[in-house]
Amino acid sequence: MKSIKQKFSVPFKYTVHFTEEIFSLNNALFAHTVKDSRVAKVFFVIDEGVATVHPSLCGDIKKYAEAHSQHFILCADPMIVPGGEGVKNNKRYVEQILDASNTYGIDRHSFIVAIGGGAILDMAGFATAIAHRGIRHIRIPTTVLAQNDSGIGVKNSVNAYKKKNFLGTFAPPFAVINDSTFLNTLDDRDWRSGISEAVKVALIKDASFFEWLEANAVDLTARKMPPMEELIYRCAKMHLDHIAGGDPFEMGSSRPLDFGHWAAHKLEQLTNYELRHGEAVGIGICLDATYSYLKGLISVEDLNRIISLFKKLKFPIHIPELSGDNLVNGLEEFREHLGGELTIMLLSDIGQGVEVHEMDTQLIFKAAEKLEEFQKE
Amino acid sequence: MKSIKQKFSVPFKYTVHFTEEIFSLNNALFAHTVKDSRVAKVFFVIDEGVATVHPSLCGDIKKYAEAHSQHFILCADPMIVPGGEGVKNNKRYVEQILDASNTYGIDRHSFIVAIGGGAILDMAGFATAIAHRGIRHIRIPTTVLAQNDSGIGVKNSVNAYKKKNFLGTFAPPFAVINDSTFLNTLDDRDWRSGISEAVKVALIKDASFFEWLEANAVDLTARKMPPMEELIYRCAKMHLDHIAGGDPFEMGSSRPLDFGHWAAHKLEQLTNYELRHGEAVGIGICLDATYSYLKGLISVEDLNRIISLFKKLKFPIHIPELSGDNLVNGLEEFREHLGGELTIMLLSDIGQGVEVHEMDTQLIFKAAEKLEEFQKE
Numbered sequence: 048m049k050s051i052k053q054k055f056s057v058p059f060k061y062t063v064h065f066t067e068e069i070f071s072l073n074n075a076l077f078a079h080t081v082k083d084s085r086v087a088k089v090f091f092v093i094d095e096g097v098a099t100v101h102p103s104l105c106g107d108i109k110k111y112a113e114a115h116s117q118h119f120i121l122c123a124d125p126m127i128v129p130g131g132e133g134v135k136n137n138k139r140y141v142e143q144i145l146d147a148s149n150t151y152g153i154d155r156h157s158f159i160v161a162i163g164g165g166a167i168l169d170m171a172g173f174a175t176a177i178a179h180r181g182i183r184h185i186r187i188p189t190t191v192l193a194q195n196d197s198g199i200g201v202k203n204s205v206n207a208y209k210k211k212n213f214l215g216t217f218a219p220p221f222a223v224i225n226d227s228t229f230l231n232t233l234d235d236r237d238w239r240s241g242i243s244e245a246v247k248v249a250l251i252k253d254a255s256f257f258e259w260l261e262a263n264a265v266d267l268t269a270r271k272m273p274p275m276e277e278l279i280y281r282c283a284k285m286h287l288d289h290i291a292g293g294d295p296f297e298m299g300s301s302r303p304l305d306f307g308h309w310a311a312h313k314l315e316q317l318t319n320y321e322l323r324h325g326e327a328v329g330i331g332i333c334l335d336a337t338y339s340y341l342k343g344l345i346s347v348e349d350l351n352r353i354i355s356l357f358k359k360l361k362f363p364i365h366i367p368e369l370s371g372d373n374l375v376n377g378l379e380e381f382r383e384h385l386g387g388e389l390t391i392m393l394l395s396d397i398g399q400g401v402e403v404h405e406m407d408t409q410l411i412f413k414a415a416e417k418l419e420e421f422q423k424e
Numbered sequence: 425m426k427s428i429k430q431k432f433s434v435p436f437k438y439t440v441h442f443t444e445e446i447f448s449l450n451n452a453l454f455a456h457t458v459k460d461s462r463v464a465k466v467f468f469v470i471d472e473g474v475a476t477v478h479p480s481l482c483g484d485i486k487k488y489a490e491a492h493s494q495h496f497i498l499c500a501d502p503m504i505v506p507g508g509e510g511v512k513n514n515k516r517y518v519e520q521i522l523d524a525s526n527t528y529g530i531d532r533h534s535f536i537v538a539i540g541g542g543a544i545l546d547m548a549g550f551a552t553a554i555a556h557r558g559i560r561h562i563r564i565p566t567t568v569l570a571q572n573d574s575g576i577g578v579k580n581s582v583n584a585y586k587k588k589n590f591l592g593t594f595a596p597p598f599a600v601i602n603d604s605t606f607l608n609t610l611d612d613r614d615w616r617s618g619i620s621e622a623v624k625v626a627l628i629k630d631a632s633f634f635e636w637l638e639a640n641a642v643d644l645t646a647r648k649m650p651p652m653e654e655l656i657y658r659c660a661k662m663h664l665d666h667i668a669g670g671d672p673f674e675m676g677s678s679r680p681l682d683f684g685h686w687a688a689h690k691l692e693q694l695t696n697y698e699l700r701h702g703e704a705v706g707i708g709i710c711l712d713a714t715y716s717y718l719k720g721l722i723s724v725e726d727l728n729r730i731i732s733l734f735k736k737l738k739f740p741i742h743i744p745e746l747s748g749d750n751l752v753n754g755l756e757e758f759r760e761h762l763g764g765e766l767t768i769m770l771l772s773d774i775g776q777g778v779e780v781h782e783m784d785t786q787l788i789f790k791a792a793e794k795l796e797e798f799q800k801e
Contacts, residue, residue, distance in 0.1 A: 048441060048442060048443050048453065049441075049442040049657060050439050050440060050441045050442060051439065051440045051657075051660060051661055051664055052437065052439050053436075053437060053438050053439065053440060053576075053596075053664045053667070053668060054435075054436070054437040054668060055435075055436055055437075055667065055668040055669075055672050056433040056434060056435045056436070057433065057434050057436065057672050057673050058431075058432075058433045059430075059431070059432055059433070059434065060429065060430060060431040060432075061430050062427050062428065062429050062430065063427060063428045063430060064425065064426075064427045065425060065426040065427060066425050076425065083764075084764075084765070085764070085765070145584065145590075145591070149584070149585040149587070149590065152760055154759075154760050154761070154762070154763035154764070155674075155761075155762065155763025155764065156677070156763035156764035157763065176593065177550075177554065177591050177592065177593060178590065178591065179590065179592075179761055179763065180579065180581070180589075180592045180593055180594055180674070181593070181594070181673075182763075199430075202557065204557070207522065207526070208526040210526070212557075213522075213526065213555065213556065214522070214554050214555065215554065215556075215557045216553065216554060216557055216558070216593055216595075217557055217558070218593075219430075280426060280428075283428060284428055287428055287430045290430070290432065291430060291431060291432040292432075295432050295434050296434050296558075297532075297557070300533070382531075383529055383531050384531070384532075384556055385531070385532065386531035386532025386533035386534065386556065386559075388461070388462070
């Protein structure tokens, strides 16, 4: 029997920019990003919450487009969509973007730009990835979480069958633009919650970053911008380096960046997404750190440092949903979404992750009980 | 302003196998293809037309699965779907595959296998690509066209907004298995129509393959299997080499393998897909070859050889829909789907393609008129 072995590599590149006042008339970054051999067609999808706290945003974009009309034109008014996980639960938002792509003749060399939190970027990224097999997509993340983690990577998704991220693709963006101006208007929970992803990369990869987080925890919760900008840059850099150096499209079963996420996904779903993703990840990290301690992988001192940091950052450590069948089901759903062999990241030290392929259910329960005690302390 | 430049390559590989009697109990190829560290879950999507002319197929698959139960299990009965372009026009088929993925817990390391013509492979490939960001997908193409061209590449799609392939992704299959047994039951039009894709790659890349096609045209239309197997292997090899050596995910505007396709897509749509894709491509190639002659790019002798070959292969050369606004609209829709600059492949010789970025409408009309004359000759 004959056969032909097909083999190739597909190169991807994109830049994550850090800026302020992106649509200020003297900031040329956005116009340069969409600059091409022809005048680009651009369509915006904007988080309703962002548009509300930045009432001049849509007008600013219009003026900016007029000032840079030699580079791009707006093919329609921005589409305003509700923020938060709900936008990933309802098919109509993806359909609205596809409708717009058809109506306005948005082709593969045109741009769909999403401004908002991680959920909107996930949803718009999915619609953009499947129209014409991929329209150019620019992400402008407006939350800490989206700027340092979810908005800068290569994944998009929507929810289906009550399962988080059931539908999606791997599709690197054309560019990401992090504008720190948007962070000023976040409420305290959203300002804080993305910090857990920085703690995550620090714990599995970089002890010195963890120490920096301990040293800056008070300033971070006090909403000081310079340490937050540094946190976002460092976290984003580690996140991007990990993607580039590993398995960008996750063909294997290993997903180090999902440390703490198996319990987190379940908690988000059980609280109907009232719990923020970053908060859920904080609890998930505390759970898996405690499990690592109970397994004899890390010392009690290390565990205490981790729990203390999350407390200093004003994260919840435990919620009632973290118990019993919820834990068992959460683990099984994670395995199913991952596919193949169960692979869970634990800690062998601060700054050092270690993967395991089995989890002891009784020990998970015990870890959850310990978190309940920590919460009360 | 700071920035981080992200850059990586994603490696892909898959094998295109050539076999006979794929589910015969002494053919271990399929079982070896899905063999993994655990017993694989496998779900089949089968072309209704194929299941009808091969009434033992579903039973054979069941017996084969039982005989190879150490390697894989069927997680449900096969899903039978209608063949032909209609399956890409109706959302429910994609939804049925997604439903099955959810219901049967088909994860990223499980397999969805599609058996059928190009349309079913396109549709099932799309569903498979977006569930869990990509379930392993095996294609078993049953037509000449799907075995030598559409079923072996990296694209999937469904139609939307009355536009062919409006939705889709680039997602290399896990494996492709070409089983020549299925070709025996094709009707004459389906047997012949895929030959146009072989003429296409020959014309743009390999004059000696074109000469081989001229020498074997009579045997091919007489349904002799050995030359058809050779045609499929050579065409598949050139198609795969082109993908690997070029721009697999089509980030630029150049698409040499779309030679003859701009008019073909429009003709398929205008005839409500009564015209086969391969037949439409045949007419599209004749049109662009005639245009190349009228532009002074190829000699009248070369043009006559091309038209004669299609006539010998019993292809239609012209249909009434190939005229006026249809041509203008077809060109514009192709440009929109491609995105960016219009890029059309023409011929500068037999075996030598040349790209142009402008098409002269009056000359297109004249080429279509000449085809009408050729058709009558």
